[in-house]
Amino acid sequence: MGQQDRLPVGRGPKSPAGWFRRWYGAQPLHLLALLAAFALAGYAVRDMVGAGQWFGFVIWFAVAIVGHDLLLFPLYSLADLSLRRLLPAPSRRPARSAGPPVVNYIRVPGAFSLLLLLVWFPLILGLSAHAYHRASGLAESPYLGRWLAVTGVLFAVSAASYALALRRRASRARRASRHRHRFH
Amino acid sequence: MSPPGRAGPGQGRQPPGPFRPRFWRSPLRGQWLTSVLGLVLLGGLSVMAVTGLLSYASYDPRLPGNDETSGAGLLHFYLFSWPTDPAWLYRVNQGVHVTLGVALVPVVLAKLWSVLPRLFSWPPVRSPAHLLERISLIMVVGGVLFEMATGIMDIQNWYVFPFSFYTAHLYGAWVFIAGLVIHVILKFPRMLAGLRSRSLRRELRTPLDQTQPEDPDPAGLRAARPAPPTISRRGLLAAVGGGSLLLAGLMVGQSIGGWTRRTALFAPRGLSAARPGTLPVNRTAADIGLTDAEVGPAYRLTLVGARQVTLTRAQVAALPQHSAVLPIACVEGWSASATWAGVRLADLARMAGISHPAGARVESLERHGSFKAASLSGAQVNDPQALLALRVNGADLPRDHGYPARVIIPAAPGVHNTKWVSKIVFQ
Numbered sequence: 001m002g003q004q005d006r007l008p009v010g011r012g013p014k015s016p017a018g019w020f021r022r023w024y025g026a027q028p029l030h031l032l033a034l035l036a037a038f039a040l041a042g043y044a045v046r047d048m049v050g051a052g053q054w055f056g057f058v059i060w061f062a063v064a065i066v067g068h069d070l071l072l073f074p075l076y077s078l079a080d081l082s083l084r085r086l087l088p089a090p091s092r093r094p095a096r097s098a099g100p101p102v103v104n105y106i107r108v109p110g111a112f113s114l115l116l117l118l119v120w121f122p123l124i125l126g127l128s129a130h131a132y133h134r135a136s137g138l139a140e141s142p143y144l145g146r147w148l149a150v151t152g153v154l155f156a157v158s159a160a161s162y163a164l165a166l167r168r169r170a171s172r173a174r175r176a177s178r179h180r181h182r183f184h
Numbered sequence: 185m186s187p188p189g190r191a192g193p194g195q196g197r198q199p200p201g202p203f204r205p206r207f208w209r210s211p212l213r214g215q216w217l218t219s220v221l222g223l224v225l226l227g228g229l230s231v232m233a234v235t236g237l238l239s240y241a242s243y244d245p246r247l248p249g250n251d252e253t254s255g256a257g258l259l260h261f262y263l264f265s266w267p268t269d270p271a272w273l274y275r276v277n278q279g280v281h282v283t284l285g286v287a288l289v290p291v292v293l294a295k296l297w298s299v300l301p302r303l304f305s306w307p308p309v310r311s312p313a314h315l316l317e318r319i320s321l322i323m324v325v326g327g328v329l330f331e332m333a334t335g336i337m338d339i340q341n342w343y344v345f346p347f348s349f350y351t352a353h354l355y356g357a358w359v360f361i362a363g364l365v366i367h368v369i370l371k372f373p374r375m376l377a378g379l380r381s382r383s384l385r386r387e388l389r390t391p392l393d394q395t396q397p398e399d400p401d402p403a404g405l406r407a408a409r410p411a412p413p414t415i416s417r418r419g420l421l422a423a424v425g426g427g428s429l430l431l432a433g434l435m436v437g438q439s440i441g442g443w444t445r446r447t448a449l450f451a452p453r454g455l456s457a458a459r460p461g462t463l464p465v466n467r468t469a470a471d472i473g474l475t476d477a478e479v480g481p482a483y484r485l486t487l488v489g490a491r492q493v494t495l496t497r498a499q500v501a502a503l504p505q506h507s508a509v510l511p512i513a514c515v516e517g518w519s520a521s522a523t524w525a526g527v528r529l530a531d532l533a534r535m536a537g538i539s540h541p542a543g544a545r546v547e548s549l550e551r552h553g554s555f556k557a558a559s560l561s562g563a564q565v566n567d568p569q570a571l572l573a574l575r576v577n578g579a580d581l582p583r584d585h586g587y588p589a590r591v592i593i594p595a596a597p598g599v600h601n602t603k604w605v606s607k608i609v610f611q
Contacts, residue, residue, distance in 0.1 A: 025311025030370070034316045037366035041323050044358035047257050048351065056346030057355070064329035065322065068296060069303055084414065101392065104415050108423050115427050116434070119286055120450045122342035131341040134471040136464065137584060138456045146449045150434075 076114075083107065100165040109154035116147060198306040208301040211410035212420055214398025216387075218405055219378030220421070221295040222371070228288045229328065229364060235281035236357050239515065242266045242274050242597050247543065247559035250600075252350035259358055268567040271594035275513035278597075279439030282517025283432050285335050290427035292328055294420070299405065317370065324367045327360025339452050339516040374403070392416040438464075438518040441511075445520075453518035463512060463520045463576070466598065469583040472550045474604060479549075483588050485572075489610040490537025497588045501574055503527045503535075508569040514598040524592045526573035529565045533610040541565045541610045546591050549604040558600040560593065565610070569594045572605060 020028055048054040087103055122128045123143040132140050201207055245251035246262040253260070267273065309315045331353065338349045345352065381399065395417055397410040415423075437448030438457070448454025453464035485500055487493040506528055513519035533541040542562045550556035564570055570593045574581060581587040586603030593601060 023312070025313035030313055031316070033366055033369055034320055037320055037323070037362040038316075040362035041359040043257065044259060044355040044362070047253075047259060048347075048355050050257070051253070051348070051351050053347040053351060057352055060333075060345060060347075060352075061322070061326040061330050061356075061359075064333055065326045068325075068329055069300065073297065073300055101414060104419060107415070108426070111423060112427055112430055115290055115431065116450055119289055119336055119431060120340070122337065122340040123450070123452065128340055128342035131343060132452070134468060135341050135466045136453065136457065137468045137470075138453075142456055143450070146455075150449060 080107065083110075100162065100169065102162065105158045105162040109151070109158040112154050113147075113151040116150060120147070202301070202304040203306045205301070205404065205408040207304075208407045209409065209411040210407055211395070211397040211413045212415070212417055213298055213301070214406040215374070215378035215401035215403065216382040216398055217417065217420070218295065218298040219375045219381075220384070221291060221298055221424070222375050223379065224291050225288065225295055226368060226375075228284060228291065232281060232285055232288070232331075233357065233361055233364070235277050235284075236353075238277050239281060239597075240354055242277070242595075243600070244559065244561050244564075247561060248545070249557060250559050252348070252554060253354045259355075265561050265563055266595070268563055268570065268594040268596070271510055271569070273595040274597055275439070275511040275519040275595075278513055278515055278517050279436070279519060282335070282339060283436050283439060285332060286435060287428040287432040289332060289336075289431065290424050292332065294424045296325065301405070301407075302403065305404070320363055320366050320370075323359050323363025325363075327356060327363050330356045331360055341452070387421075388418050390416060390418060392419065435517075441520045451518065452516060453514070457518070461577075462582070463522055463585060464514075464518055465584045466514050466516065467553075467555075467584075467603070469587075469604070472553070472604070474549060474583065479583065479588050479604070485589060485605065486607040487532055487536040487610070488607065489533060489541075493535050497574070500527060500572070500589060504531065505574075506568070506571060508571060508592070508594070510569060510592055510594055512592070512598055512601060519598075522576050523578070524571055524573040525575040526571040526589065526592075528568060529560075529570045529572060529591070529593075529608070530568070532572060532608060533565060536608075536610050538610040543611045545609045545611075546602040546605055547607040547609075548602050549606045555599040555602070558591075558602050560591075560596075560600070564593050564596060567594060572608070 017028065024031060045054060045057070048057045083106060084103055087106075117124060120143065123132070123140050124147045125144070126140045129140045132138065198204055240253075241262070241264065243250050243252065244266050245253070245260060251260065309318070334345060334349060334353050334356065337343070337345065338353070343349070378401070381401070392413060392415065395413040395415075397413075398406050400406050431450070434447070434449045435451035435454060437444035437446065438451035438454040445453075445458040446455050448458075457464040481496075483497055485495045485497070487495070504527065505525055507523055507525040509521060509523050511519050511521045529544065530541065533539070533544070544560045544565045545557060546560060547557045548555075560570075571591070572589050573586075573592045574589055576582075576585060581590060586605070589605045590603040591601050591605060
């Protein structure tokens with residue numbers, strides 16, 4: 001999007017190609033390539049019509065887009081914004097003196113944990129326990145415990161690396177102050 | 185509200201909120217970041233498309249009853265008969281398709297995050313070309329989300345969608361491929377320009393306190409009013425890559441098998457299926473309602489060819505036995521290797537009076553379900569490793585693995601290795 005205003009003009013504004021460009025907003029090849037793509041996609045949807053399943057197919061396409069753009073994205077943005085608001089102000093700023101920004105030591109394990117949940121929530125929440133057991137002979141019950149355990153490990157590793165970062169910073173600061181002491 | 189110097193044409197008329205460029209604050213959005221994520225997806229999603237279409241081809245859909253997608257149009261093209269060599273072909277194809285598909289989730293989310301302000305660009309349509317391009321984005325964005333959602337739900341047996349998985353995942357893929365090809369054609373020059381706009385090496389050396397917003401770009405991906413950064417650009421890329429590695433690392437053991445299966449905490453046939461002396465399955469004897477009578481002394485195997493032969497299990501066991509180390513691999517991505525022993529399918533064809541079989545139809549004791557029968561190609565029936573197996577890993581087949589007898593064929597999809605075989609018709 002937005003490319004069309006920068007495409008080479010080639011012909012004068014009075015020529016048919018120039019008229020087309022002004023009306024359409026891009027060169028004719030742009031239109032032909034898009035029509036070819038629409039034809040292929042339309043052919044695939046036609047086969048879904050043939051299979052008698054096009055309605056659910058189209059609805060799920062729409063739900064996938066709306067679900068991501070207008071539900072998942074606002075939710076995770078809001079969660080991130082709330083996290084940053086809840087934290088003490090200095091850690092939000094990348095100020096050199098304020099210590100490592102704690103926000104990322106919460107964000108990253110939190111994001112990893114939610115990512116695992118996003119992909120595996122049918123197993124974790126036991127939503128398909130019956131069909132899964134029929135197919136595999138296995139139970140979905142272990143997955144919730146595993147998710148909680150992995151989440152715990154992720155936050156523990158993050159806390160440990162935050163502690164290490166704090167220590168490194170403190171010892172650097174001590175060295176710097178000894179250095180200053182010696183030379184002033 | 186906006187300072188007078190910034191107000192461009194039409195600025196006052198755009199609706200509030202996300203439709204105003206100043207709404208978007210992240211200092212990391214920009215053409216370089218979007219281009220890096222786009223390049224990773226260009227590679228990753230191309231592999232997904234190729235392995236996905238190979239997965240369709242592996243069912244040998246031209247053979248009677250094998251096409252699960254209930255169509256017969258131009259998109260059902262058959263370029264080749266699925267090979268039996270190398271035996272790991274299907275296992276690797278599905279392992280890559282499913283593991284990579286899950287590992288790409290964070291990359292897709294990051295890429296969509298990086299361009300999300302464009303969804304709210306104002307005016308929504310500037311020209312017919314712009315309108316068509318936005319429609320094509322429905323194909324690529326809707327396509328990738330649809331394919332990921334249906335694939336991820338299918339491997340967890342969460343069948344809440346109102347369509348056949350095979351049909352919808354294949355045609356959804358074609359809609360997506362059409363969208364992806366046009367998206368790449370239209371955006372490739374811009375991606376190259378974006379990649380050239382910053383040095384990857386320098387970004388990887390830039391800590392948070394030196395992270396600056398990117399330069400403004402023609403698409404307006406960079407925020408008009410960037411906030412101070414809270415994470416470096418390399419930090420964001422590391423988090424995205426780390427998310428991919430975490431997802432892949434906690435599931436790939438279900439495809440590699442052996443001791444690595446115990447490391448697969450989040451995989452449908454990972455740690456839970458890692459019980460000594462057992463192999464994973466995707467249909468149990470209980471599921472198909474198999475009765476003791478059907479697999480007891482009354483069990484008969486019927487071979488049909490130039491003549492019809494009926495055998496008891498003991499008679500089959502008395503035929504020349506061969507063994508083969510072959511993987512059993514599921515379309516859902518998990519697999520396991522085992523030593524199978526039984527009678528060659530080609531030997532059974534000769535018993536039925538067919539010396540050069542051109543194919544076979546194998547039927548199961550199952551009464552319902554898509555895979556109660558499968559058609560095999562001539563190459564599959566004639567392969568010396570293609571067996572009607574009676575034993576696995578030195579013991580009789582467990583009932584969940586198809587006792588009294590099951591088919592095992594090198595490189596065939598798991599569902600074509602028919603279990604509880606009752607009848608084989610050779611052509």
